Every structure is written in C-alpha cells, then in structure tokens.
Amino acid sequence: MDLEEIQKVWSDMTDQLEKQKKLNNELIMKMTQHRFKSKFDKIKLYETIGAVICFIMAIFILFNLNKLDTWYLLACGLFTVAFLLVLPVITLGLLGKIQRMNIVNNSYKDAIVKYTKAKNQLLLMQRVGIYLSFVLMFTSLPVFSKIMKNKDLFINSQIWLAYIPVMIIFLVLFTRWGYKCYKNITNSAENILKELEA
Amino acid sequence: MGKEESFTRIIKENEGVIFKITTVYTQDGQDQKDLYQEIVYQLWKSFDSFRNESKISTWMYRVALNTAISQFKKRKKHSITTSIDQVVLRQTENYNPDFENKLKIIYEHIHQLNILEKGLILLLLEGKKYEEIAKITGLSETNVGTRISRIKQKLKSRILKK
Numbered sequence: 199m200d201l202e203e204i205q206k207v208w209s210d211m212t213d214q215l216e217k218q219k220k221l222n223n224e225l226i227m228k229m230t231q232h233r234f235k236s237k238f239d240k241i242k243l244y245e246t247i248g249a250v251i252c253f254i255m256a257i258f259i260l261f262n263l264n265k266l267d268t269w270y271l272l273a274c275g276l277f278t279v280a281f282l283l284v285l286p287v288i289t290l291g292l293l294g295k296i297q298r299m300n301i302v303n304n305s306y307k308d309a310i311v312k313y314t315k316a317k318n319q320l321l322l323m324q325r326v327g328i329y330l331s332f333v334l335m336f337t338s339l340p341v342f343s344k345i346m347k348n349k350d351l352f353i354n355s356q357i358w359l360a361y362i363p364v365m366i367i368f369l370v371l372f373t374r375w376g377y378k379c380y381k382n383i384t385n386s387a388e389n390i391l392k393e394l395e396a
Numbered sequence: 397m398g399k400e401e402s403f404t405r406i407i408k409e410n411e412g413v414i415f416k417i418t419t420v421y422t423q424d425g426q427d428q429k430d431l432y433q434e435i436v437y438q439l440w441k442s443f444d445s446f447r448n449e450s451k452i453s454t455w456m457y458r459v460a461l462n463t464a465i466s467q468f469k470k471r472k473k474h475s476i477t478t479s480i481d482q483v484v485l486r487q488t489e490n491y492n493p494d495f496e497n498k499l500k501i502i503y504e505h506i507h508q509l510n511i512l513e514k515g516l517i518l519l520l521l522e523g524k525k526y527e528e529i530a531k532i533t534g535l536s537e538t539n540v541g542t543r544i545s546r547i548k549q550k551l552k553s554r555i556l557k558k
Contacts, residue, residue: 199498199501199502201551204521205521207495207498207499207502208502208521208522212522215415216412218412219408219412220411221407221408221411223400223404223408226403226404226408226436227404229433230437230440296466301438301442301458301459301462301463301466302442302455302459303445304462305458305532305534305535306515306533306534307512307534307535309465310465310512390510390512393512
C-alpha cells in the first residue's frame with residue numbers, strides 16, 4: 199500500500215459514510231441533552247464518594263481527638279485527619295482542572311500540552327497517595343483502636359507482629375507495580391511535551 | 397433558522413467526520429460511542445461561540461479533536477489492535493472485504509502514532525490544507541509540513557511494507 203492508496207481508501211470510506219447517514223434531529227438533540235456517563239465522570243464520581251467517606255472519617259476523629267491521650271496517638275490522629283482532608287481535595291481539584299479545560303479556544307497543541315500536564319499532576323498525586331496510604335494504615339489502626347475500644351496498641355499488643363510484615367509485603371509489591379504503571383504513562387507524556395515545547 | 401435547526405443540520409452534514417475522529421482515537425466500540433456522544437455534547441455547548449467564527453470546519457475539528465484527547469481511556473498494555481467491527485463501516489449491500497481489510501491496516505497504524513501525529517494525519521487524510529491544519533492545531537505552517545513529512549516516513553516504513 200502506498201500513500202496515494204491510503205488517501206484513496208480514506209476518500210472511499212468518506213464517500214461510503216456520506217451514503218450511510220444515520221443520525222436524525224431527535225437523536226442529535228438527545229445527545230446534547232442527556233449526557234451519557236463518560237469514563238471521566240465515573241472517575242470523578244468514585245473520587246467524590248471516596249472524598250465524602252474520608253471527610254466523615256476525619257470529622258469522626260476530630261470529634262474524638264480528646265481520647266487520644268498520648269503524644270504519639272495524637273500525632274497519628276492528626277496525620278490521619280490531614281491525609282483524609284487534604285488528599286481528596288487536591289485530587290478533586292486536579293480532576294476539576296482537567297474538566298474545565300477550554301476545548302473551544304485552545305488549539306490542539308495547547309490542549310495536548312495542558313491536558314498532558316494536568317494528567318501528569320494527577321498521576322503524581324495518585325502515586326503520592328498510594329505511598330501515603332501505607333503510612334495511613336499504620337497511623338489509623340491505633341487511632342481507631344483507641345477511640346473505639348480505648349486500647350493503646352503501642353502498649354502490650356501483639357498485633358504489630360503480624361501487621362507490620364504483611365504491610366511491608368503489600369508495600370513492596372504495590373509500589374513496584376504502581377511505579378511501573380506510572381513510569382510507562384508519564385514517559386510517553388513527557389515525550390510529547392518535549393516534542394511540542396521544543 | 398433556529399439554533400437547534402442549524403446545529404442538527406451541521407451535525408448531520410458532518411456525522412461521517414465525527415465517526416472517523418472517534419475511530420482514530422478509540423479502540424473499542426463502547427469507547428467510540430461514548431466519545432461520539434461527548435463530541436456532539438461539546439459541540440452543542442460551544443455552538444454559540446462558533447457563530448462568531450468564520451470557518452465551520454475549523455471550529456468543528458478543533459472541538460472534536462480537543463474532546464478526543466481529553467477523554468480518559470484505558471490503556472491497552474500489549475499490542476494495539478483494532479477490532480474489525482470497529483473499522484467495518486455500517487454494513488451495506490456493497491460490502492467489500494478487501495477494502496475493509498485495507499481500512500483496518502490503516503487504522504491500526506494510525507493508532508500507533510502519538511496523539512499529535514494522529515491529529516495531523518487525520519486532518520491530512522481529510523484533505524485539509526496546511527494553512528487550515530495550522531489553524532486547528534496551533535502549529536506554524538512550516539512546522540505542520542515538517543511533522544507531516546516525518547509521519548509519512550513513519551507510515552512508509554510500516555504500512556508500505558505490507
């Protein structure tokens with residue numbers, strides 16, 4: 199196949215599509231009024247549900263902060279609250295930034311640059327989130343144990359003997375997988391940015 | 397002519413263009429349908445701003461291409477394949493397997509290009525002049541020319557061998 203042939207095939211396809219018009223006024227207007235759930239909307243919905251759960255948990259800890267009576271439990275509690283409040287807000291903000299991108303006034307080049315940068319930031323945030331969530335697992339367990347059962351897990355508890363090795367295995371496996379995925383996606387994104395900004 | 401009437405007329409006139417864009421930027425039927433609806437939705441949302449624009453195709457391609465790149469899509473980890481159902485045009489009595497096969501090869505190779513190259517080759521195959529491609533993409537005409545030559549070389553080394 200040579201380039202002229204490619205153009206010929208494309209042009210024939212265009213002619214065939216012209217003959218196969220399927221849309222009617224009703225269907226077109228339906229598409230403009232009823233927005234079908236896109237993948238982006240689904241991601242935003244999941245993130246929003248996650249954020250609401252995080253906020254509820256953070257409020258619960260804040261109301262019970264007085265029960266955390268040692269400096270280390272208080273430190274764990276404050277870290278958990280900060281994590282539960284800050285990370286969802288940043289993630290939702292970045293998703294909003296992508297959604298608010300001006301697709302009419304931006305040229306294709308600008309849209310690629312802005313979208314790729316925003317997506318990179320989002321991926322970075324998700325990656326940071328993965329690492330921090332392991333710290334969260336360590337900090338949240340004693341916090342909830344103290345608040346709900348009035349038990350200080352740092353004193354006389356065997357739970358760490360099982361919990362720590364399991365968490366380390368998860369951490370190693372998960373971060374290796376997460377890093378690989380992140381690297382693959384951002385590498386191709388970086389290439390296109392370099393190409394466009396050169 | 398009312399807004400709805402003008403809009404539906406434009407979409408009907410260009411439904412094939414939207415179909416081709418969605419085929420280039422997606423890899424399965426469901427994604428393609430989602431993107432088609434999203435493009436129509438975005439075109440409707442920006443229809444008022446188009447009224448001040450001079451050329452309808454520039455507005456249409458810009459919105460459609462920008463919508464296509466901003467869609468979250470699942471990355472296929474392994475080889476990029478194009479389902480034959482996706483490429484095959486809505487069946488007609490003139491179904492031609494040879495033609496369909498050629499189309500499939502073309503789409504497979506376009507799918508392997510990066511996001512910028514996809515847009516450029518699409519506009520070139522659509523018969524756009526460098527001047528209009530430059531307006532839609534925001535690249536200079538010279539830059540468009542250089543990049544298109546590179547894409548041609550890339551495609552030559554892949555498709556032309558087939």
